[in-house]
Amino acid sequence: MTDLIKERAISIIVNNKPDVLARIAGTFSARGFNIESISANVTRNPVITKIIITTLSTQETIDKIIKQLNRLVDVLDARKISRSQVCRREMILARLSMPEDRQAAVEELVGAHSGKVVSRESGSAILEFTGDKDTIEEVLNRLEALGMEDLTRTGTVFMERGKP
Amino acid sequence: MQQTGSQILFKALKEEKVDTLFGYPGGSVMDIYDEMFRQNIRHILVRHEQGAIHAADGYARASGRVGVCLVTSGPGATNTVTGIANAYMDSIPVVVLTGQVTTAMIGNDGFQEVDITGITRTCTKHNFLVRRIGDLQGTIREAFQIARSGRPGPVLVDLPKDVIQSVIEADVPPAAVPPAEEACPDLERPCNEALKLLLKAKRPLIIVGGGVILGKASEVFRSFVKKLQIPVASTLMGMGAFPGTDPLWTGMVGMHGAYYANMAVSQCDVLMAVGVRFDDRVTSKVSAFAPHARLIHIDIDPVSIDKVIRADVSMVCHCGPALKTLNRLIDEQRLTLPKLQIRHWHRQLRQWKAEMPLQYCRNQNIKPQYVIEKLYQLTEGRAIIATEVGQNQMWAAQFYRFDEPNTFLTSGGLGAMGFGLPAAIGAQVACPDRIVVDVAGDGSIQMNIQELATVVHYGLPVKVVILNNLYLGMVRQWQELYYGRRYSQTDMTQAPDFVKLAEAYGVKGLRATKPEDVKRILLEGLETPGPVMMDFQVEPEENVYPIVKPGSPLTEMSFGNVRAVA
Structure with missing residues (x-):
């Protein structure tokens, strides 16, 4: 089914230059497509950046x-990430108010999803979770119910299994 | 030795064998213009920056070399944007040098500051903002390399004033840059597959596009066609890649394509597209385009392959190497396309050509097609023809026969009115000994009419042929055919007296009002040394035929009243 619109992921290796992200974003916007998530950072080689983008498309x-990304001068390689053979992770940081009566439920959630309490102040805490999309969605539902005050969510990162 | 940014810039340009710049000075590039006094380089001072970019583009199209344009920051830069987009759509190698405010000022809304790299990001092949003088020489080199390699295109280099003014110690030795390495995939296998398809074909057709001209592959293309005797149709951009006078020539395909070309595409069983990207003006309704054909597609840009039409055999490479490989395989294996096998097809094509050639009805008024026909005869088909955009452009494509590449300069993809006159200037600068004619309409000529001053300034013998119908003719034609004859804002009756206007610029002005004037005026114009502007007052409501209504199959052509007379 090539005409099925679903989430698809691309891995892009680029020269670490000021306007490269704008060029890549422009390639998507020129076709009217939205970037669902993006994750970018320098590689072990500081002049090279790896960008992972997910988008809804056919x-x-x-x-x-x-093809168009590969035509950009500063793109060294752009390719599809084959979804069946990857680990995928997102990370969230969530701030909750922590009245006494909610502590137990929060501890239970952190324990159940290998989360972490990264900061605890009087009456409030910041929690960290990583997981695939489904896990993160589930954790977010629980956090909403617990009165989450603020949330930051990273783009998705992928790693293909068994490749050098 | 100490060198300024300006000096390094000129050194880098000379390294690229640039001998001509088209430009317009301004605050941010004054240091470059000052240094120009000491440099042996030709600068053509245009009268508007859009003229500079189109002239650089016309220079590139006519010469096959990279055109270079130099303008100031802000409005100087933004005035080039239409021309950059034009070069981008037609894959023309141009390097645009723009001035910029100082690096410290960038982002502070300085006087004449615009983010030109941001503005042109989607209409250049690549662009650069040079932040350090140390990067200047390498960036210029890279810009030329990018502009001319692969699928060519415009590259913009933004030059902040302080970078140009600053001084660098010692002569930076030129870094050894490997020459453009154009990766050529293994062509033998796809070429054999292509030949297998072609040799089985009963109704084979080739469509040639601008890629063959840009890839300087016309010669090898012609020898390929000769070997297999396959009819050749062309896109607008491919005109001249194959001789328009050859018996195998099957005309232009598309919205205003020849009847026989559109019929041939619609009936062929194998279609070989060489250097073509299948613009919507070529395909019209995609699902009805070449419906019976297996497609062989050769193009340097992987994006073009399978973008519009799925190819059965595709090659991502320059047209030259692919055609050379095909020729070699044909010779080695002594392949021919049996005459008997394609006899019916050739007969069919001859019949279509006879049934409905490109034609028009004559009356007491000057027919624009007649002007082009006469121009073709009087120049013996040897002129370089630049066009504006609209009806004039289509009539030039239909009624002038182009035998040589780089002789038809037209804004194909963008359709930018105002292109023709500055493009003709660029072509005349590149080819001083050729006859260069701008075929114009009364609408588009007024979009860059100021360049007549440039023509006179440099004594360029450019001839302007205005097909003056006092309308924005193509839009009026659509209004007539598709908008119930409501001529909304297409009446251009309030026009200057073009003869007087020409004379005011110092250009010879001539006018023809009757068919019997046409030959005499053209002869006088062509024989007069120096620039001439000829005003042909043509049939006001003449239409371009055939026309395929946008979105219809190519077979659904209208012919107006032409068929009745034929």
């Missing part, structure tokens, strides 16, 4: 976007 569109 197979055909993603193929065209990848």
Whole structure:
């Protein structure tokens, strides 16, 4: 089903230059497509950046976007991430108010999803969770119920299994 | 030795064998213009920056070299944007040097500051903002390399004033940059597949596009066609890649394509597209385009492959290497396309050509097509023709026969009115010994009419042929055909007296009002040394035919009243 619109992920290796992100974003916006999530950081080589983008699109569109990305001078390699063979993770930081009566429920949630309490102040705490999209969604539902005050969520990162 | 940014810039330009700049000075580039006094380089001072970029583009199209344009920051830079987009759409190698405010000022809304790299990000092949003088020489080199390699295109280099003014110690030795390495994939396998398809074909057709001209592959393309005797249709941008006078020539395809070309595409069983990107003006309704054909597609840009039409065999490479490989395989294996196999097809094409050639009805008024026909005859098909955009452009494409590449300069992808006159200037600068004619409409000529001053300034013998119908003709034609004859804002009756206007600029002005004047005026114009502007007052409501209504199959052509007379 190539005309099915679903979440697709692209890995892009680029020169670490000031306008490269604008060029990549422009490639998406020029076709009217939204970037769902983005994650970017320098690699072990500081002049090279790796960017991972997820977007909702058809197979055909993603193929065209990848061709166009590869045409950009500062893109060294852009390719589709094959979804069946990857680990994927997102991370969230969430701030909750922590009245006495909620402590136990929070501890239980942190324990159940290998979360962490990264900061605790009087009456409030910051929690950290990592996981795949489904896990994160589930944790977020629980956090909402516990009165989450603020949330930061990273883009998705991927790692292909068994490749050098 | 100490060198300023300006000196390094000129050194880098000379390294790229640049001998001509098209430009317009201003505050941010004054140091460059000051240094120009000491440099042996030709500068053509245009009268508007849009003229500079189009002239650099016309220079590139006519010469096959990179055109260079130099303008100041802010409005100087933004005035080039249409021309940059134009070069981008038609894959023309141009390097645009723009001045910029000082690096410290960038982002502070300085006087004449715009973020030109941001503005042109989506209409350049690449662009650069040079932040350090140490990067200048390498950036210029890279800009030229990018502009001319692969699928060519415009590259913009933004030059902050302090970078240009600053001084660098010692002569930076030129870094050894490997020459443009154009990766060529293994062509033998796809070429064999292509030949297998072609040799089985009963109704083979080639569409040639601008890629063959840009790739300087016309010669090898012609020898390929000769070997297999396959009919050749063309896109607008491909005109001249194959001789318009050859018996195998099957005309231009598309919205205003020839009847026989559109029929041939719609009936062929194998279509070979060489250096073509399948613009919507070529395909019209995509699902009805070449419906019976297996497609062989050769293009340097991987993005073009499978973008509009899925290819059965594709090659991502310059047209030249692919065609050379095809020729070699044909020779080695002594391949031919049996005459018997394609006899019916050739007969069919001859019949279509006879049934409905490109034609028009004559009356007591000057027909614009007649002007182009006469221009073709009087120049013996040897002129370089630049066009504006609209009806004039289509009539030039239909009624002038182009035998050589780099002789038809037209704004194909962008359709930018005002292109023709400055493009003709660029072409005349590149080819001083050729006849260069701008075929114009009365609407588009007024978009860059100021460049007549440039023509006179440099004594360029450019000839301007205005097909003056007192309308924005193409839009009026659509209004007539598709908008119930409501001529909304297309009446251009309030026009200057073009003869007087020409004379005011110092250009010879001529006018023809009757068909019997046409030949005499053209002859006088062509024989007069120096620039001439000829005002042909043509049939006001003449239409370009055939026309395929946008979104319709190519077979659904309208012919107006032409068929009745034929």
